[in-house]
Structures are given as C-alpha cells and as structure tokens.
Amino acid sequence: MRGAHIEEEQLVLHYLGALDPGRSDLIHRHLQVCACCQAHADEIVETVAALALLDEPDEAVASDEDVDPSTRPGER
Numbered sequence: 698m699r700g701a702h703i704e705e706e707q708l709v710l711h712y713l714g715a716l717d718p719g720r721s722d723l724i725h726r727h728l729q730v731c732a733c734c735q736a737h738a739d740e741i742v743e744t745v746a747a748l749a750l751l752d753e754p755d756e757a758v759a760s761d762e763d764v765d766p767s768t769r770p771g772e773r
C-alpha cells in the first residue's frame with residue numbers, strides 16, 4: 698500500500714476519464730483531503746482543458762508542406 702501523493706500522470710488520466718472507476722475514486726478521495734494534490738490538480742485541469750481545445754479540429758492549420766512527392770516508399 699502506498700500513501701503517496703497522486704502522480705501527475707494519474708491525475709491527467711483521472712481528468713481524461715481514462716482510469717478504472719475504483720482508481721479514479723481513490724484519487725478523488727485523496728484530492729478531498731490533500732491540499733497539495735488539489736493545487737496540483739487545478740493545474741492539471743487547466744492543462745487537460747487546453748489540450749481538449751487543441752484537439753478541436755476546426756482551427757487545424759496545416760503549415761507543414763514538407764511532403765515531397767518524389768519520395769515514395771517502395772521505390773528504389
């Protein structure tokens with residue numbers, strides 16, 4: 698058993714909803730009693746929200762035009 702703080706990766710997964718319900722619940726409970734992890738979690742929430750915004754495809758600017766038509770796989 699570990700009484701350690703929640704790792705950042707776990708917090709991210711928690712807010713992405715990618716964790717098991719049981720594990721997510723443990724994190725939720727820890728956050729309620731640990732001001733340190735709460736502060737950390739606030740930052741994670743903002744990060745996750747920002748990432749979610751970046752995921753929006755409506756402003757995807759395709760700036761890379763480094764696709765060279767002469768480099769085709771399977772051609773020697």
Ligand SMILES: [Zn+2]
Pocket residue numbers: 701702703727731733734735
């Ligand atoms: Zn903690």
